[in-house]
Amino acid sequence: MLDTLKQINSTSAFNRWAGFDVTQAERGEVELSLVFRPADMAQYAGFLHAGLIGALLDTACGFAAGTVAGNVLASHFSVNCLAPAVGEVFVARGHVVKAGKKQVFARAELFAQTGDQLKLVATGDAILVPVDAG
Amino acid sequence: MLDTLKQINSTSAFNRWAGFDVTQAERGEVELSLVFRPADMAQYAGFLHAGLIGALLDTACGFAAGTVAGNVLASHFSVNCLAPAVGEVFVARGHVVKAGKKQVFARAELFAQTGDQLKLVATGDAILVPVDAG
Amino acid sequence: MLDTLKQINSTSAFNRWAGFDVTQAERGEVELSLVFRPADMAQYAGFLHAGLIGALLDTACGFAAGTVAGNVLASHFSVNCLAPAVGEVFVARGHVVKAGKKQVFARAELFAQTGDQLKLVATGDAILVPVDAG
Amino acid sequence: MLDTLKQINSTSAFNRWAGFDVTQAERGEVELSLVFRPADMAQYAGFLHAGLIGALLDTACGFAAGTVAGNVLASHFSVNCLAPAVGEVFVARGHVVKAGKKQVFARAELFAQTGDQLKLVATGDAILVPVDAG
Numbered sequence: 001m002l003d004t005l006k007q008i009n010s011t012s013a014f015n016r017w018a019g020f021d022v023t024q025a026e027r028g029e030v031e032l033s034l035v036f037r038p039a040d041m042a043q044y045a046g047f048l049h050a051g052l053i054g055a056l057l058d059t060a061c062g063f064a065a066g067t068v069a070g071n072v073l074a075s076h077f078s079v080n081c082l083a084p085a086v087g088e089v090f091v092a093r094g095h096v097v098k099a100g101k102k103q104v105f106a107r108a109e110l111f112a113q114t115g116d117q118l119k120l121v122a123t124g125d126a127i128l129v130p131v132d133a134g
Numbered sequence: 135m136l137d138t139l140k141q142i143n144s145t146s147a148f149n150r151w152a153g154f155d156v157t158q159a160e161r162g163e164v165e166l167s168l169v170f171r172p173a174d175m176a177q178y179a180g181f182l183h184a185g186l187i188g189a190l191l192d193t194a195c196g197f198a199a200g201t202v203a204g205n206v207l208a209s210h211f212s213v214n215c216l217a218p219a220v221g222e223v224f225v226a227r228g229h230v231v232k233a234g235k236k237q238v239f240a241r242a243e244l245f246a247q248t249g250d251q252l253k254l255v256a257t258g259d260a261i262l263v264p265v266d267a268g
Numbered sequence: 269m270l271d272t273l274k275q276i277n278s279t280s281a282f283n284r285w286a287g288f289d290v291t292q293a294e295r296g297e298v299e300l301s302l303v304f305r306p307a308d309m310a311q312y313a314g315f316l317h318a319g320l321i322g323a324l325l326d327t328a329c330g331f332a333a334g335t336v337a338g339n340v341l342a343s344h345f346s347v348n349c350l351a352p353a354v355g356e357v358f359v360a361r362g363h364v365v366k367a368g369k370k371q372v373f374a375r376a377e378l379f380a381q382t383g384d385q386l387k388l389v390a391t392g393d394a395i396l397v398p399v400d401a402g
Numbered sequence: 403m404l405d406t407l408k409q410i411n412s413t414s415a416f417n418r419w420a421g422f423d424v425t426q427a428e429r430g431e432v433e434l435s436l437v438f439r440p441a442d443m444a445q446y447a448g449f450l451h452a453g454l455i456g457a458l459l460d461t462a463c464g465f466a467a468g469t470v471a472g473n474v475l476a477s478h479f480s481v482n483c484l485a486p487a488v489g490e491v492f493v494a495r496g497h498v499v500k501a502g503k504k505q506v507f508a509r510a511e512l513f514a515q516t517g518d519q520l521k522l523v524a525t526g527d528a529i530l531v532p533v534d535a536g
């Protein structure tokens with residue numbers, strides 16, 4: 001499952017550019033990580049850009065959904081920014097809340113890592129639609 | 135106002151990398167554009183990545199809020215993906231729905247441009263918090 | 269179309285209790301109204317309760333979706349509370365943003381009416397799933 | 403804390419009408435219950451109305467926020483409807499995800515109870531603004 005997701009991850013040009021790494025995967029659960037590159041990825045105050053926060057949360061939700069429902073497309077995602085996204089590495093953990101035939105509901109948390117410390121900086125929800133759901 | 139936003143836009147490393155351009159700005163309203171680079175910006179099916187969809191919508195909301203409330207930070211944003219984000223250029227239009235002292239509510243639409251045609255592909259909402267709101 | 273929605277509205281016990289009235293309906297657009305009864309419908313400060321704000325916005329979205337997609341069920345809705353919901357009558361206007369086969373995206377606005385004045389107090393988004401979509 | 407919330411709950415006309423009961427409260431966590439009355443509270447298919455789903459989730463979030471931040475007002479809430487809300491009693495559990503000075507982020511889950519069985523039927527997120535936050 002991890003290998004499948006790593007392979008899918010490598011087919012996304014944006015994920016390759018950003019350097020998303022799929023670090024764990026089980027049925028219904030996925031972990032991604034990203035090494036922060038301030039020169040490419042910062043917003044105006046130097047924190048991780050909201051677009052990358054959203055990308056990590058949405059991808060974690062989508063990959064978690066993929067482990068139970070095959071190919072999916074996000075139809076909705078929302079992001080709560082709880083604290084400034086300051087860190088050396090960012091870790092996103094997604095899990096499936098409910099997998100239906102027409103829609104999969106998933107949720108993810110984003111942690112900023114500095115040294116050994118993880119701090120919760122954002123949460124997200126997504127609704128994924130199985131691509132072959134008719 | 136347009137020059138101010140262009141200047142702020144240029145201070146965001148991610149916006150520079152992506153090539154966000156602020157094309158219009160009035161009090162409470164902003165337009166951004168992005169030239170799609172598939173080799174950097176695609177998701178696995180070749181469409182514009184959800185992270186960039188979110189980044190454009192969130193930035194359009196944030197800049198629109200900035201025209202009425204000065205510096206702001208997004209605390210929440212949500213994205214509805216209405217249609218595959220396929221196009222040569224993407225245009226995001228944001229406007230302020232309500233500007234309060236503690237929170238500014240904004241909304242944005244994302245259009246995919248192919249030739250002269252604009253197609254609505256996503257909508258977004260954001261809540262922005264004025265940075266100096268105490 | 270108006271008569272059909274009035275009939276559907278009358279089959280919801282909660283809508284009957286609250287007194288929701290469908291006042292306008294066209295393809296993709298619906299208007300509802302509610303006469304505020306403080307003794308039943310207020311939250312702790314005396315304003316219209318968030319549950320009723322959500323019910324009006326969600327129903328306006330669902331009925332608007334119903335005009336293009338038949339029977340639907342809401343899978344997601346979100347509400348932005350822009351101003352205290354103070355008024356004698358509340359008017360919700362919903363419209364379809366995009367109707368797909370698997371999902372209908374709709375949006376609504378809630379106005380508080382005092383005398384002849386309408387004030388925007390909340391906005392909402394909903395995702396509706398056609399019930400017979402397979 | 404439980405007594406304080408029960409007292410606040412009793413000041414909301416809508417909560418009294420519906421019969422919301424605050425059954426547990428600790429710092430940052432709250433549980434509510436509602437006995438389903440189909441003749442008042444159903445949507446057109448006989449399930450618990452989305453307005454009441456939203457009211458329970460929003461109230462659980464707001465009361466959880468209240469345990470750490472005093473009086474709050476919801477500025478945003480969103481609801482995911484995971485399964486038909488069918489049950490004799492509904493139980494909502496809310497908890498604070500992050501309490502900031504300007505905004506409190508909370509999350510809640512709604513369970514339908516039939517006999518001894520609890521089934522997750524909806525989840526919700528809310529952003530609450532402390533009323534005296536200046």
